[in-house]
Amino acid sequence: MAAEFIGHTSNREGSDIVPTTGPVIDKTYIRNHVQAAEAAGIDRLLIGQFAQWPDNNQIAAYVFGQTERIGALLAHRPGLMAPTLGARQLATLDQFSEGRVWVHIITGGSDADQARDGDFEDHDTRYARTDEYIEVLKKVWESDAPFDHEGRFYKFKGAFSQVKPFQKPRIPISFGGSSDAAIAVAGKHADIYALWGEPLDGTRETIAKVRAAALANGRDPSEIRFTLAFRTIVADTEDQAWSNAADILEKVKAGVARQAGGNGEKLPSNVGSVRLREAAKRGKVLDKRLWTEVAEASGAGGNSTALVGTPEQVAEAILDYYDAGISNFLVRGFYPTADTVTYGRDVVPLVKAGIAEREARKVAAE
Helix, strand or coil: CCCEEEEEECCCCCCCCCCCCCCCCCHHHHHHHHHHHHHCCCCEEEECCCCCCCCHHHHHHHHHHHCCCCEEEEEECCCCCCHHHHHHHHHHHHHHHCCCEEEEECCCCCHHHHHHCCCCCCHHHHHHHHHHHHHHHHHHHHCCCCEEEECCCCEEEEECCCCCCCCCCCCCEEEECCCHHHHHHHHHHCCEEEEECCCHHHHHHHHHHHHHHHHHCCCCHHHCEEEEEEEEEECCCHHHHHHHHHHHHHHHHCCHHHHCCCCCCCCCCCHHHHHHHHHHHCCCEECCCEECHHHHHHCCCCCCCEEEECHHHHHHHHHHHHHHCCCEEEECCCCHHHHHHHHHHHHHHHHHHHHHHHHHHHHHHC
């Protein structure tokens, strides 16, 4: 599969630094945003899931109805429904969209947000449940006959779905989570593993852990692809990009960013956030241009590190991650539509050209 360039959409306009405006479900904003992303060359849009937000399955259905080709990276939380029902919902959406769905499994890094939907299991128990949930999910998608299942969390008699995914053999499974429990499940089930924008050394470390977990489960580690989630601050000159970054940081420090994670935690305790905060302690700028000050100021409740510079400089930094093993690149904008369009229009073509050049060299070397 080729590299994918991923953006983000929500139910209405708003970000770390842009106050939320419009109705809770702002169809005009969603339509304009996703059509602009598609026109700019973005391949896929992350659609998140939080306990207080509108149903993201229906947002995805609306996105598909307003676009021609763009796909969804659709967040999905095990534990909120039976995996048999989840499998049918996702397969139905994949059929209507003709194969534009990737499911992004979110086990839940926030106890507070899980509790809003009545889930009070502890961290490791949630990941054990996720393991079984995905096992059933895949079996529903792939089984040609009814089956029984009895496990620690789920029991079914004659489970079967008439609707199967449009994609064969099934919908690709993206997976997030940086704890040891999460990586163990990812090694068993993930087609795509997603991590936040860590420095290159931390990224390589996580990739190695996931590949080792895959090998321990009898899988070919090369089967797993990796997605990096970060921000971009892009301008015509490097000085202007850093000036824009300073302005963003001032707005973050004013307190807006602490609401961006969507889970109500002021200092998120999940391992991914902790790793970003630890990276921020190492310096304001790491590697060539990974800017960490927003992660430090906001508590790193989401993908809060950024690549700052001209399109050429940001593309060069992204290609360093490609060389480290990342194949998909997910950007969430500080200014949602403008940043997404800039990323797709000005940065993505440069990254694609760099990847094509690298692959051509590999072929020539063979």
